[in-house]
Amino acid sequence: EVQLVESGGGLVQPGGSLRLSCAASGFTFSSHWMTWVRQAPGKGLEWVANIKQDGSEKYYVDSVKGRFTISRDNAENSLYLQMNSLRAEDTAVYYCARVPGRDSWWDYWGQGTLVTVSS
Amino acid sequence: DIQMTQSPSSLSASVGDRVTITCRASQRISRWLAWYQQKPGKAPKVLIYSASSLQSGVPSRFSGSGSGTDFTLTISSLQPEDFATYYCQHSDSYPVTFGGGTKVEIK
Numbered sequence: 001e002v003q004l005v006e007s008g009g010g011l012v013q014p015g016g017s018l019r020l021s022c023a024a025s026g027f028t029f030s031s032h033w034m035t036w037v038r039q040a041p042g043k044g045l046e047w048v049a050n051i052k053q054d055g056s057e058k059y060y061v062d063s064v065k066g067r068f069t070i071s072r073d074n075a076e077n078s079l080y081l082q083m084n085s086l087r088a089e090d091t092a093v094y095y096c097a098r099v100p101g102r103d104s105w106w107d108y109w110g111q112g113t114l115v116t117v118s119s
Numbered sequence: 120d121i122q123m124t125q126s127p128s129s130l131s132a133s134v135g136d137r138v139t140i141t142c143r144a145s146q147r148i149s150r151w152l153a154w155y156q157q158k159p160g161k162a163p164k165v166l167i168y169s170a171s172s173l174q175s176g177v178p179s180r181f182s183g184s185g186s187g188t189d190f191t192l193t194i195s196s197l198q199p200e201d202f203a204t205y206y207c208q209h210s211d212s213y214p215v216t217f218g219g220g221t222k223v224e225i226k
Binding site: 037044045046047050059061062095097103104105106107109110111112 | 169206216
């Protein structure tokens with residue numbers, strides 16, 4: 001059974017940092033692009049970042065470029081999102097999700113982890 | 120960036136109704152479009168990918184159509200478990216973007 005389990009969310013002050021993790025199981029993690037998607041409270045979905053199977057390609061939404069870094073450890077079956085210089089508008093539930101093929105849509109999602117940026 | 124515009128933003132319908140949600144892309148995206156269903160407090164669930172391909176395990180009352188800039192998600196006979204918010208999403212190019220969502224409520 002495919003499982004994605006996020007962790008690392010919490011309350012952080014503006015300007016602070018946080019590292020999210022996503023533990024993957026039930027599939028060959030190293031064979032899939034992976035994604036972070038976020039959802040601000042009461043709002044719609046926003047794609048944040050994608051990473052290729054071997055980590056050689058990474059893509060970000062403009063609003064997080066230079067502040068967030070997506071990475072992965074295929075030996076540990078884990079996906080990460082390092083978030084620096086956090087802003088109030090980064091407050092959201094962050095989901096990790098699996099890309100099934102080459103096309104960027106997602107067939108499996110984690111349960112999400114809440115990040116709150118507030119003083 | 121490609122903008123995705125969904126309509127309506129909300130609708131009220133009864134069990135058994137046929138429901139249609141539309142999604143328009145600001146430029147042509149071929150068939151690089153997916154549809155998701157999201158219930159409160161839950162992660163999204165993919166229903167349709169490549170505009171019209173039904174994801175495994177999704178009931179056949181859900182269908183998708185369209186190409187280029189105009190797309191449609193149809194629920195042929197609305198069931199109680201279908202009351203949720205629906206999102207379209209393009210994957211033509213980066214950045215990937217979603218529509219604003221359509222909330223389907225009980226009439």
